[in-house]
Amino acid sequence: MAAESMSLLGLEKTSLRQQALAALRRAITTGELAPGTHLVETELSETLQISRGTLREAMRELQQEGLISAGARGRLSVRHLDAKEIRDIFSVRAALESLAACELCALEDRASVIKELRAAIDEMAEAAEDGLEGRIEAxxxxxxxxxxxxxxxxxxxxxxxLEGNIRMSIMFAGLERAVRNMDVKRHSDIVDALETGDAAKATETIGAHMEGAASVLVG
Amino acid sequence: MAAESMSLLGLEKTSLRQQALAALRRAITTGELAPGTHLVETELSETLQISRGTLREAMRELQQEGLISAGARGRLSVRHLDAKEIRDIFSVRAALESLAACELCALEDRASVIKELRAAIDEMAEAAEDGLEGRIEAxxxxxxxxxxxxxxxxxxxxxxxLEGNIRMSIMFAGLERAVRNMDVKRHSDIVDALETGDAAKATETIGAHMEGAASVLVG
DNA sequence: AACAGAACAACTGTCAACAGTCGTTCCCGG
DNA sequence: CCGGGAACGACTGTTGACAGTTGTTCTGTT
Structure with missing residues (x-):
């Protein structure tokens, strides 16, 4: 059906479910669907032009992702985050990324890793002009x-x-405020620590970064 | 329909989807459905006496839980864990539980927390005679x-x-080997550390516990 | 005017059936 | 004997419809 968006090389036939999933995720994390909005299956399926069954599968995934929460009687609605939950999310995020840093520090050959991470930072720098969404993406x-x-x-x-929740946190705080966390230097510090292989310093840097980020967001 | 299993107090009307979810989760984590088994929707829906649509929703949740993985063409099968993946799972688990320990240590009033944790340990001790499954549950x-x-x-x-993956890891190693990690003292050490409020010691204890547990499992 | 009760409407839970796709088998011509 | 291809079979993707439940509104009675 939808022969659109099929790059010849990256042969991606994406099912309706996945399309719906992506569309909903985007709508929620951009605020197009405001927190608290009741997601009525019949409405949504009509809007997205898919059947309810297909939609329901996508909703289950969103639910487990934490973007939508179930109210009474299976009623689903867009999740609403408060300040504490944002801090909690960033605590868990810090724990996970600290582990990542530890594992990277334990690697024998970190050269290629460092290289790729620096490339990612360069992209952040380039995206600086691309507008707010681009910076967040980077x-x-x-x-x-x-x-x-x-x-x-x-x-x-x-x-x-956790990524969906992070995006919701960013939206909750507003993009202008969120981009204050996208500083290039802060990220360079992380990579620098990784390069030295000092796991303790790397985790500390990340912990500080996350704590600061959460504080900025809940402001 | 199923008026069974409805304690008047604990009002639990459980949807077919949730029942199927629980049944499948149990079947997988107990090895009743061996790793690698192809999960054919039509077969399963007949076995469980539910429709495919309902089953599919449950399968999506299992998939995101990491218990089943998608092969070519949406074909789902019970996930197979190797030694490295088990170690990875326990690394992440250690990171999460270390965070938990930190947050508990940061609490002003830890008395009630300590009390509840000690009660849980007591249950472990009691479950020692109840057989292997009971000990794992505790x-x-x-x-x-x-x-x-x-x-x-x-x-x-x-x-x-992560819980499903942990259960799969336990099954992968075999119950006899797994229960070697269920030592009461090891868990008491954790609570002791929490009681002193020494976050560093608590995380260290947990880290050692998890590393040891993973080693026993993949041994 | 207040209230009980009945029709109504809005949704979710569940199901059976149709459509499309890929692997397999079997047959036929070389 | 062997290779191409046509029919077949087995699944998943997707859909529309039915059933059951809960909130709502409207009406008739006191």
């Missing part, structure tokens, strides 16, 4: 890359399941 | 309780999404 990409490079799939998976 | 309950008592919902959620 920032998340850096942190996700760090988790991915450990080769610890479970770690990456856990981080990913 | 052990997981202790660690889950620790995460829950932090009040950090995100942390608890992340830990929960």
């Amino acid at each position: 920032d998340l990409n850096f942190h996700r890359t760090m988790c991915r490079l450990t080769g610890n799939e479970t770690l990456l998976h856990s981080w990913r399941s | 052990d997981l309950n202790f660690h889950r309780t620790m995460c829950r008592l932090t009040g950090n919902e995100t942390l608890l959620h992340s830990w929960r999404s």
